Amino acid sequence: MKTLLPPEFKIIRDEAKCIKCQVCVRQCGFEVHTYDEEEDVVLSNNAKCVACSRCVKFCPTSALNVIKNPLSYRENTNWRQEVIHDIIKQAETGGVILTGMGNDKPYPIYWDHLVLNASQVTNPPIDPLREPMELRTYLGSKPDQLVIKGKHVKTKIPPQVPIETPILFSAMSYGSISLNAQLALARAASEFGTLWNTGEGGLHKELYKYGSTTIVQVASGRFGVHPDYLYAARVLEIKIGQGAKPGIGGHLPGEKVSSPVSRTRMIPKGTDALSPAPHHDIYSIEDLAQLVYALKEATNYQKPVCVKIAAVHNSAAIASGIARAGADIIALDGLRGGTGAAPKIIRDNVGIPIELAIASVDTRLRQEGIRNRVSLIAAGGFRSSADVIKAIALGADAVYIATAALVAMGCHLCQKCYTGICNWGIATQDPYLSKRLNPDLATQRLINLLRGWSLEIKEMLGGMGINAIESLRGNRLHLRAVGLTQAEMDVLGVRQAGA
Amino acid sequence: MNRVFKLNNPYNDDKVISACSIFGMIDQSGRCFSGECVTTAIANMQVRSNGLGGGFAVYGLYPEHADHYAFHIMFLDKKAQEETANFLTENFLLTHAEKIPTRKTAGIVDPPIIWRYFLKVNSKPRIELEGLSEDDYVVAKVMEINTKIDGAFVFSSGKNMGVFKGVGYPEDISHYFRLDEYKGYLWTAHGRFPTNTQGWWGGAHPFSILDWTVVHNGEISSYGINQRYLEMFGYRCTMQTDTEVMAYAVDLLMRKHGLPIEIVADIFAAPLWSELEHMEKTEKDLRIKLRQIYSSLLINGPFTVIIAHQGEMIGLTDRIRLRPLTAGVKGDMLYLSSEEAAIRLICPDLEKAWIPRGGEPIVGRLYQKEKKELSHRKKERG
Numbered sequence: 073m074k075t076l077l078p079p080e081f082k083i084i085r086d087e088a089k090c091i092k093c094q095v096c097v098r099q100c101g102f103e104v105h106t107y108d109e110e111e112d113v114v115l116s117n118n119a120k121c122v123a124c125s126r127c128v129k130f131c132p133t134s135a136l137n138v139i140k141n142p143l144s145y146r147e148n149t150n151w152r153q154e155v156i157h158d159i160i161k162q163a164e165t166g167g168v169i170l171t172g173m174g175n176d177k178p179y180p181i182y183w184d185h186l187v188l189n190a191s192q193v194t195n196p197p198i199d200p201l202r203e204p205m206e207l208r209t210y211l212g213s214k215p216d217q218l219v220i221k222g223k224h225v226k227t228k229i230p231p232q233v234p235i236e237t238p239i240l241f242s243a244m245s246y247g248s249i250s251l252n253a254q255l256a257l258a259r260a261a262s263e264f265g266t267l268w269n270t271g272e273g274g275l276h277k278e279l280y281k282y283g284s285t286t287i288v289q290v291a292s293g294r295f296g297v298h299p300d301y302l303y304a305a306r307v308l309e310i311k312i313g314q315g316a317k318p319g320i321g322g323h324l325p326g327e328k329v330s331s332p333v334s335r336t337r338m339i340p341k342g343t344d345a346l347s348p349a350p351h352h353d354i355y356s357i358e359d360l361a362q363l364v365y366a367l368k369e370a371t372n373y374q375k376p377v378c379v380k381i382a383a384v385h386n387s388a389a390i391a392s393g394i395a396r397a398g399a400d401i402i403a404l405d406g407l408r409g410g411t412g413a414a415p416k417i418i419r420d421n422v423g424i425p426i427e428l429a430i431a432s433v434d435t436r437l438r439q440e441g442i443r444n445r446v447s448l449i450a451a452g453g454f455r456s457s458a459d460v461i462k463a464i465a466l467g468a469d470a471v472y473i474a475t476a477a478l479v480a481m482g483c484h485l486c487q488k489c490y491t492g493i494c495n496w497g498i499a500t501q502d503p504y505l506s507k508r509l510n511p512d513l514a515t516q517r518l519i520n521l522l523r524g525w526s527l528e529i530k531e532m533l534g535g536m537g538i539n540a541i542e543s544l545r546g547n548r549l550h551l552r553a554v555g556l557t558q559a560e561m562d563v564l565g566v567r568q569a570g571a
Numbered sequence: 572m573n574r575v576f577k578l579n580n581p582y583n584d585d586k587v588i589s590a591c592s593i594f595g596m597i598d599q600s601g602r603c604f605s606g607e608c609v610t611t612a613i614a615n616m617q618v619r620s621n622g623l624g625g626g627f628a629v630y631g632l633y634p635e636h637a638d639h640y641a642f643h644i645m646f647l648d649k650k651a652q653e654e655t656a657n658f659l660t661e662n663f664l665l666t667h668a669e670k671i672p673t674r675k676t677a678g679i680v681d682p683p684i685i686w687r688y689f690l691k692v693n694s695k696p697r698i699e700l701e702g703l704s705e706d707d708y709v710v711a712k713v714m715e716i717n718t719k720i721d722g723a724f725v726f727s728s729g730k731n732m733g734v735f736k737g738v739g740y741p742e743d744i745s746h747y748f749r750l751d752e753y754k755g756y757l758w759t760a761h762g763r764f765p766t767n768t769q770g771w772w773g774g775a776h777p778f779s780i781l782d783w784t785v786v787h788n789g790e791i792s793s794y795g796i797n798q799r800y801l802e803m804f805g806y807r808c809t810m811q812t813d814t815e816v817m818a819y820a821v822d823l824l825m826r827k828h829g830l831p832i833e834i835v836a837d838i839f840a841a842p843l844w845s846e847l848e849h850m851e852k853t854e855k856d857l858r859i860k861l862r863q864i865y866s867s868l869l870i871n872g873p874f875t876v877i878i879a880h881q882g883e884m885i886g887l888t889d890r891i892r893l894r895p896l897t898a899g900v901k902g903d904m905l906y907l908s909s910e911e912a913a914i915r916l917i918c919p920d921l922e923k924a925w926i927p928r929g930g931e932p933i934v935g936r937l938y939q940k941e942k943k944e945l946s947h948r949k950k951e952r953g
Contacts, residue, residue, distance in 0.1 A: 077657050194588045194766055195790040195872055196893055203891060204843050210863045215827045216804075223853045225860045232863050441803045444864075537792040539891065540841075542862075543871035549585045549795035571585075 076160050079118035081311030082141045083127075089135035090114060094134060094309075097129035099492040102507050126487040126495035134191035137172065158416070169321075169417065170527030172489030172499065174316055174410040174453050174475055177420050181408075182427035183459045186568055191537035191552040198539050200530040205528060206540040207237045209309070209470055210378045211447040213400040230400055231376050233306055233362065237526040238464060238541055241452050241518075242405075242472030243311065243380070245273025247333045247345065247413030248322045248489065250506035253498045258282035263515070264522045269300070269472070270349060272296075272311055273321050274336040280304050287378065290367065292321050293347030295337040298518055299370065307401070308367050309378040312351070315409025315452040318423045321347030323413045327492035330501040361397035368511070370464075376400035376447075383429030383452065395437060395446045403472060404429050406452025410475040412499060413490035427453040431564045434467025434546055457528035464562065467546040480521040481514045489511070500512060534552035572808035585795070587812045589765040589773065591739075591788040592909045595877040597757040597884040597935040600903040603631050606750030608756060612913040613760040614742035619909060622678070624734025624763030624775035625744040629755035633731050639666055639689040640709055643726035643733050644716070645772050646684040656688075658720065662712055663690040670910035671748065676745035681771050683758070687733065687938030705824065706781055713780065718809055718900035724773040729782025731882065736761075744775075756937070757884055759877050761786040776903040780822055782880045787814040788894050788909060789874025801952060810884040813874070817935050820868050821878055832878075832885050832934055835894035837861055839870040840890040840930030877907050881923075882940035887931050892929030905935035 083104065090115055096105040104120045105127065107113075121138060123327045128136045178415055180436055191197040202263070212232040215437040218227040241257045248271065255278070261268040262285045269287040270279075274296015279286070283304035290297050291311040302308060313319065324345035354360050365378050378401035379394045381387065391402050406426025411419065436445040445539040450463045451472035460471050479485065489499035496507030533541065536550050544550060552569035553561045561568060580587055594613045597740030598604060608625065613625070627733040633641050642659070646652040659665055667689040673682070692705045703711070713725045727734035732755075735748040741762045745751070763777035790814040791797065798808045798816055804827075806819040826836045840860050847855045862869070878885045886907035888896050899906040899914040899921045906914040910922055927933050 191792070196592065199892070204845060206844055208844055210866075212863075213865050218830075218860065220830060220834060220857070223857050227864075229860060229863065324886045438631060438799055438803055443803060513611060537790075538867075540869055543793035543796060543869050545796060545867070546799055547793060547795035550792075559877035564640060567585075 073164055073278055075164055077119075077157060077164070078143050079121065080382070081121040081123045081138050082118050083116040083121055083138040085116060085140060086135045089133045091133055091135075093132060095130050095132060099126050099495060101495050101500070101502070104180055113404070120451050122486040122488045123484075124488070124495050125484045136553070150494065162265055166512065167220070168415045169414040170413055170490045171333055171419055172410075172412055172414075172484055173485045174408045175420050177260075177433060179407060179425060181453075182425055182564065183462055185554055185555055185556050186462050186564070186566065188458075188461065188465070188536065188552050189534040189552070190534060191470065196538045197537055198309065198534040200527075200534040203534070204536055204539060205530040207529060208240050209399055209541060211235060211449070211469060214444045215445060216444055220306050222241075223273055229279060229375055233267070233376060234265070234349075235267060235470060237522055237529070239460060239468040239522060239525060240266050240287070240447040240449065240470055240472050241268040241477050242409075242416050242474035243269040243309070243314075244474055244478075245271030245289075245295075245322070246272040246336055247282045247501070249478075249499050250497060250501060250509060251276055251278070252506055252509040252511045253478075253514065255511045256481060257477065257553040259511070259515040265524065267306060268446065269297075269309065269479035273324070273333070273345075275301050275304060276336050290363075291347050292351040293345060295339060295345060295347070298338075302367065302371050302375075305318075305375060307378055307510050308371065309380055309401075309403065310351075310363055310367070310399075311380045312354070313380070313382035313384075313405070314411060315382050315405030315426070316411030317320065317414040317418045318384050319349060320415070321349045321419060323490075324394070325413060325490055325492060333501055335514070353505050357397055357466070360394065364398045371469050373520035374498060378403055378449070380405060382409070382422075383424045383426055387424070387429045387431060391433040391446075392436055392440055400447060401447045401449060402433070403449040404433060405472070406450070408453030409457045410453070410478075412491075426450050426463070428560075428563050430463055430466045436567055438546075457525035457532070460525060461529050461532050461544070464541065464545050465512065465547055465551050466566075467548075469545060470562050476521065477518055479529075480517045481509065585811075587765065587810070588709055588792075589624070589789050590619070590761050590790075591764055591786075592762040592787045592913075593760070593788050593875060593877050593907075594883050594909070594913060595757075595786070595879065595886065595906050595907040596878075598903050598939075599905065599935055601631070601756050601937050601939060602903070603756050605752070605754050606745055608917045609758040609760050610742050610745040610750060611915050612908065613762055614740070615913045615916050616908075616910055617740060617902070619764060620740060620762030621764045621919045622740050623765050624736070624761070625739055625741030625774035626734060626761050626777050626786075627741070627745065627748075627750060628727070628732065628734050628759045628779065628786070629750075629753055630732045630752060630757035630782075630879065630881060631755040631816060632670060632733045633689070636667070636689045636732045636821075637692055637893060640728055640730055641733055642688040643671065643722045643735070643913055644727055646686070647722035648686070651720055652684055652686065654720050654725045655716060656898065658716060659690060664693040666692055673747050674749055676679060676739075676743050676747040678739045679737065679747045680739075682737060682747070703907050707769040710822075714807065718807070724890035726773070727777075727779040727784070730881070731781050732780045732784070733928060734777050735771045736777065738775065752937060757935075759784060759786050759879050759884065762927055766931040774810070774812070776814055778810075778812065780818050781826070783818055783821055784879050785814050785818045785821065785876060785879075785946035787817055787874060787876045789876070789889070790872055791816060791870055791874060792872030793870060796867050797870065813883050817870070817878070820923055822869075824865075824868070832883070832932055834844075834861065836887050836930065838865045840869050840887060841869050841877075842930065843890065858882045876911065881900065882937040884935045886927065888927065888929050890930035895926075896933075897922070897924060897926055898933045905911055905933070907933060907935075
């Protein structure tokens with residue numbers, strides 16, 4: 073069938089600058105560029121271009137640029153170009169449209185409507201360049217009270233895991249991303265004193281040595297779950313849902329199931345790894361409690377158990393149930409959370425913004441007097457240290473970042489992770505592509521990102537007259553709203569700026 | 572309640588901000604002395620206040636009624652007083668009630684009606700509210716008066732102690748309430764410089780619940796989370812002042828959780844993580860656990876506070892000491908003050924004066940109490 077889909081992007085090649093070195097030809101895994109030896113010319117097939125920017129950034133003479141294809145349809149607010157193209161795709165394939173990364177639709181981004189406080193006169197700002205500024209956070213369940221005899225604490229405290237900055241790397245499985253990418257995440261987390269997350273793809277044997285900074289996931293497919301995997305970890309995470317695709321299971325296309333991936337996941341090579349939508353041993357909250365305690369029993373109550381859910385309408389009530397089911401940590405993943413592969417229709421339409429979820433969950437847990445029982449990790453599209461600090465002021469203990477970490481390693485958000493082709497060597501298992509990601513450089517870039525954000529958080533904290541992150545956690549008085557409705561401010565528990 | 576709230580915070584700000592002078596002195600042998608010295612000292616720091624609030628707390632005040640809860644209550648009108656009197660007779664055994672005697676004072680304008688009531692908890696309500704201690708019962712009733720009776724506000728509710736406070740410079744308040752005629756072994760005093768309100772009598776320091784009093788100089792940047800944390804334990808911060816948060820936090824940690832003041836100081840002004848690295852293991856473990864569990868009660872931002880209760884006075888600053896505190900000793904007397912000059916004015920031959928480190932609690936205790944506590948601790952260990 074002839075496709076009626078026009079190219080999305082257009083390659084502009086400055087022939088005067090092009091030296092026909094063919095770097096672009098070799099760099100593009102989508103085979104956009106080809107070299108015609110007879111004519112001595114480099115040709116480009118616009119239809120295959122995904123705008124990943126690899127050729128643009130690697131062209132030694134800066135001869136290339138990629139622009140949006142300026143194709144025009146008759147203007148129509150309802151029938152936008154994207155809508156028309158999606159219909160064409162489905163008419164030609166009869167399938168579900170897949171995509172990668174997070175929701176890219178123009179839902180309100182509440183972070184951009186929240187502003188922070190600073191001290192003036194009545195209270196001195198603290199200068200982080202000259203004064204101590206503390207970001208350490210302990211993840212884990214806390215009792216309401218300590219019984220102390222002399223210098224000894226008599227209360228038994230559940231396991232607590234320290235992180236030196238309130239930023240963790242969120243779940244990205246081996247399979248969805250390359251081993252080099254996971255290696256960089258593991259090393260950066262270890263060196264910086266935070267945690268990374270295996271996702272639901274098991275733990276490659278080469279990464280066991282990073283176990284003390286690893287969160288291992290137990291998801292509905294149970295891929296790669298065995299006793300050593302649990303023993304190796306610092307934190308165990310039961311994945312119920314994911315912000316990019318609430319209500320459905322993980323999805324790893326067979327193209328990405330190479331033999332090392334198949335060994336780590338304990339599934340046949342080349343098969344699609346489709347996690348079931350529910351855990352088939354969890355049809356209700358009491359079943360979750362059983363899995364939480366099964367994992368605790370298996371690891372002798374030495375490791376906190378986290379339960380990760382997608383932020384949905386009833387998150388507050390669900391979170392309360394999870395806290396009462398014995399979880400030590402709750403991870404909330406919002407509407408803009410990323411993915412390696414998800415049906416586009418779900419990614420773009422299901423779930424609620426993380427800002428609202430953090431606020432309503434924190435509020436509910438406090439109303440019920442059980443906020444101390446769990447730590448709260450927020451995830452889903454955190455772009456900067458400002459987003460992080462606002463999340464903490466709303467009530468999160470820490471945040472998960474994944475898309476930002478990928479971008480730090482080289483990702484340009486082309487959203488083609490599900491194809492198995494990634495010109496940046498991140499979301500691919502093709503050895504020719506994955507060796508492009510130098511784990512040493514990627515580690516350094518991730519550490520730099522954590523360092524930069526942490527320094528900025530310290531600056532903002534100091535400005536507020538606070539020298540420890542815990543004094544901001546849930547301290548919504550340091551936030552004000554600009555351009556929000558009363559209903560939104562009520563949910564966020566934040567007052568109008570100037571009022 | 573609405574009226575109290577509006578009076579205290581007419582502009583509906585996050586919290587009421589005020590800077591201040593604070594002073595405290597305790598004779599650890601238990602000898603009682605009049606309010607003259609403390610008035611002279613606090614008056615010497617007049618520049619630190621602006622005439623919108625002054626107050627005093629006195630311990631050992633009512634030896635003849637030592638086993639009674641002494642309620643100092645302010646009324647904005649006769650109706651509030653009648654309603655409160657009825658409430659008290661319904662809920663307590665009222666032994667004695669009287670208007671607190673005052674003098675005409677030039678600086679004191681439009682004072683409210685202020686009475687004191689000596690009360691005992693009779694057994695009936697205790698049976699009804701099984702599981703509550705006498706103190707819990709009194710706290711609940713104080714909260715009820717403050718929030719439900721319009722125009723009534725309880726200044727203090729402890730045994731053998733009392734709070735005198737109002738709008739004016741502290742020396743005027745002292746003159747007005749005739750504090751030179753009272754005696755106590757422990758006095759604290761406060762001069763207030765509020766930034767956002769005209770000041771009202773209930774908003775002055777000391778702030779008190781049961782026999783706990785707090786005088787405070789500072790602005791707590793962690794107020795939002797301290798308040799939300801305390802709410803989980805049933806405290807309602809109706810006044811929206813930093814000081815109220817302090818008082819409730821002390822009540823929770825010391826009275827309900829039974830923690831000694833040294834531990835509480837380590838929670839309010841937790842040592843830095845980097846300082847823990849140099850501690851020996853037991854000390855370090857304790858501090859880490861305190862911070863893990865009570866991190867929401869870390870009091871961040873500049874503060875100096877003098878907390879007092881029966882037989883004990885504690886001075887504490889924030890961990891990087893952003894507000895001043897000087898301590899002085901002469902014989903059995905311990906002095907705490909915003910400024911050293913105020914101490915030297917009333918005690919020129921101090922044996923020792925020093926500036927405590929940030930977060931280091933300075934504790935003055937009646938010797939009697941010290942002994943009791945030691946034997947109690949021995950018993951616990953034994």
